[in-house]
Amino acid sequence: MQNATRIAARLADLKARGKKGFIAYVTGGDPSLAATEDIILRLEDAGVDVVELGVPFSDPLADGPTIQAAAGRALAAGATWSRLMGMVARLRRRSEVPLLLFSYLNPLLVRGFDRTARDAASAGADGFLILDLPVEEAAKNFQTLDRLNLDHVGLVTPTSPAERIKRIVAASSGFVYCVSREGVTGVQQQLAPGAVKLLKATRRLTKLPVALGFGIATPQHAAAAVQEADAVVVGSAIVDRFHQAQHTATGRAAAARWVGTLVRAVKKV
Amino acid sequence: MSRNVNKSAGQPGRFGPYGGMFVPEILMEPLRALEGEWRAAMRDTQFKRELNDLLRQYVGRPTPLYHAARMSAALGPEIYLKREDLCHTGAHKINNSLAQCLLAKRMGKTRVIAETGAGQHGVATATCAALFGLECVVYMGKVDMERQALNVFRMQALGAKVVSVTAGQQTLKEAISEAMRDWVTNVHHTHYVLGTAYGAHPYPGMVREFQSVIGREARRQILAQAGRLPDALIACVGGGSNSIGLFHPFLKDRGVAMIGVEAGGLGIRSGQHAARFAEGRVGVLQGTRTYVLQDDEGQIRLTHSVSAGLDYAAVGPEHAWLHDIQRAEYSYITDDEAMDAFHKLARWEGILAALESIHAVAWVIKHTCRRWTKKDVLIINLSGRGDKDVQQIAAWEQAHRKA
Structure with a gap:
């Protein structure tokens, strides 16, 4: 049996205390790796439980305009895998915040998946969520992650029938990510009607914590989303806030305070 | 029908080590449904007759x-x-567009989308969408829209909406990403008419069969x-x-x-x-x-x-x-x-x-x-x-x- 990762330990601790979790996404290197390091520390201070750190990719086909643009800025500013892992290692000297790497497959394959996974483990990351690696294709990669005690978070969506959900949760560790609606990442005005149904169906099939994401942008929204889930994921809205903040210290402080309002809304549930 | 496609050990659509289904989870079930419908259609003599008649009389x-x-x-x-x-x-593109639009109709989809580089696949899909009364949206890189302006006009004249894609280098690759983003959003009523023997299974094998x-x-x-x-x-x-x-x-x-x-x-x-x-x-x-x-x-x-x-x-x-x-x-x-x-x-x-x-x-x-x-x-x-x-x-x- 493996040791619990920081991700699993944090979510288990929340559950034991009857609290809901808050997961925040940021794109690594947008607009610089130093900025990302600072933002992650601020997110932790704001009460964020898990940080999803986006590995920038040139062709992010599951992402909407906000995260596409963030990846573009990160790559233009010179974000590379080794620099990103350097940032994670530096961050680990100051913080134990659980870190989930959120990536497309190709940037993880180019130097060999095993080596990439070892880099991530030794830098101090806690797991991977690989967007374009469905469970059918994932067996070997997940074995590699298991050997390194890294989580592999699976995604379930409104189009996934029960048999698929079963297979996905069985191959997942850390938590299961429920995508609240059909579409790409990006802010929505309200929670999709199918989300609750999907959460309930997923819950019946797994003991892993279940997080709901895609499109959550306001405290009310986050509080509503977390009713049936163990945690919410907020991505594009946070990326957008920090981008609009012009990445000044005061701007970032204000953006982090705004994230704090979402976190508090979730913690009250 | 699909010689040289290995269906080994739960890894569908392999050509040796290549191919597969590397897509977001949201597309897995729609792709499986598409594969099922394609295989059923290829066993359906009426579908094949309709396709062959159109290939002869229309194409x-x-x-x-x-x-x-x-x-x-x-x-x-x-x-x-x-x-x-x-x-x-x-161009040859219509061999595939015609068959896929017929499949879309068979699946009860009311809308088709396509990517296009040179515009030929977009024109072929717009043409077949008109033929079957389907709504059609074509994604095309801005650079390609400029260098293939004639085809942009043809698609529009055929009733298709041409969407200019301004991401990245504004050519075919970005048009495919944008079409996939549309598809994940509208997958219930939309079929993605991928124009080449590329992408996730079943597209490479299916497009090859149609071509x-x-x-x-x-x-x-x-x-x-x-x-x-x-x-x-x-x-x-x-x-x-x-x-x-x-x-x-x-x-x-x-x-x-x-x-x-x-x-x-x-x-x-x-x-x-x-x-x-x-x-x-x-x-x-x-x-x-x-x-x-x-x-x-x-x-x-x-x-x-x-x-x-x-x-x-x-x-x-x-x-x-x-x-x-x-x-x-x-x-x-x-x-x-x-x-x-x-x-x-x-x-x-x-x-x-x-x-x-x-x-x-x-x-x-x-x-x-x-x-x-x-x-x-x-x-x-x-x-x-x-x-x-x-x-x-x-x-x-x-x-x-x-x-």
């Missing part, structure tokens, strides 16, 4: 296999051109006209649908060489090309494992070709497999060589070929004397006509005369 099949006498006299071997340029809408009509006809025609099988097949390779459509029915004919011609752009050393087999390495892009032009970080490289339809960073997975097992060989032609061949073919045969297809013609002009003699028989797939390219060619020539 104008079979297309001629034309013996290019003056070109043959100039170069040596007997050269035959498979005239896909004579299909309705001017194999080219090779089946060509095989029958060359046996009737030349009395024997050809020595070589030559076709351009962007995603690779016209080439796989020609090659596939000949795969078991071991004596038939197959040459796929990629876009050499400004030359391999310039770095500005789309020759995936020259400089690509194995990766995963837009649903499939194949040869991809990428940098040391796994970021997709920018590509260049004078031909919008060949200007793409990855190649269909079955080509990757045919390359590795050495059943087909892959080469490239530069922009300059393609432009030169455009004029040569026009003067020899009175045919203005598409800039994509002319890469295959240019390869034959460049390499024939070293490999073949008068006794040999070659088939070139003339996958599309050049009307869409004339303005771009005129502009290119003006720029080069100045230079």
Whole structure:
């Protein structure tokens, strides 16, 4: 049996205390790796439980305009895998915040998946969520992650029938990510009607914590989303806030305070 | 129906180590449904009859296999051109669009979307959507919209909405990503008519089957006209649908060489090309494992070709497999060589070929004397006509005369 990762330990601790979790996404290197390091520390201070750190990719086909643009800025500013892992290692000297790497497959394959996974483990990351690696294709990669005690978070969506959900949760560790609606990442005005149904169906099939994401942008929204889930994921809205903040210290402080309002809304549930 | 597709150990749609289904989870079930519907349709005699009737009456099949006498006299071997340029809408793309739109109708979808590079697939899909009364949206890179303005007008005249894609380098790759984003959002009522033998399973195998009509006809025609099988097949390779459509029915004919011609752009050393087999390495892009032009970080490289339809960073997975097992060989032609061949073919045969297809013609002009003699028989797939390219060619020539 493996040791619990920081991700699993944090979510288990929340559950034991009857609290809901808050997961925040940021794109690594947008607009610089130093900025990302600072933002992650601020997110932790704001009460964020898990940080999803986006590995920038040139062709992010599951992402909407906000995260596409963030990846573009990160790559233009010179974000590379080794620099990103350097940032994670530096961050680990100051913080134990659980870190989930959120990536497309190709940037993880180019130097060999095993080596990439070892880099991530030794830098101090806690797991991977690989967007374009469905469970059918994932067996070997997940074995590699298991050997390194890294989580592999699976995604379930409104189009996934029960048999698929079963297979996905069985191959997942850390938590299961429920995508609240059909579409790409990006802010929505309200929670999709199918989300609750999907959460309930997923819950019946797994003991892993279940997080709901895609499109959550306001405290009310986050509080509503977390009713049936163990945690919410907020991505594009946070990326957008920090981008609009012009990445000044005061701007970032204000953006982090705004994230704090979402976190508090979730913690009250 | 799908020879050479391994369905091993829960890993569907493999061509050796290539292919697969590398897509977001949200598309897995829709792709499985599509595969099921495709396989059911191919067993359905009524579907097949409807498709074949339309291929004959609407598309104008079979297309001629034309013996290019003056070109043959100039170069040596007997050269035959498979005239896909004579299909309705001017390229082979309609073979696939027609079949997929029929499938969409069968699945009860009311809306089709497509990506397009040169615009030929967009025009073919817009045409078939009009034919079946389906709503149609075509995603096209902004750069391609400029260099293929005529096709933009044609799609709009056919009732399609053409959406300009401004991400990245604003060409085919970004158009595919944008079409996939639309599909994940509207998957309930929308079918994605992918235009080439690329992407996640079942597309590479399905598009190849729909395009194999080219090779089946060509095989029958060359046996009737030349009395024997050809020595070589030559076709351009962007995603690779016209080439796989020609090659596939000949795969078991071991004596038939197959040459796929990629876009050499400004030359391999310039770095500005789309020759995936020259400089690509194995990766995963837009649903499939194949040869991809990428940098040391796994970021997709920018590509260049004078031909919008060949200007793409990855190649269909079955080509990757045919390359590795050495059943087909892959080469490239530069922009300059393609432009030169455009004029040569026009003067020899009175045919203005598409800039994509002319890469295959240019390869034959460049390499024939070293490999073949008068006794040999070659088939070139003339996958599309050049009307869409004339303005771009005129502009290119003006720029080069100045230079």
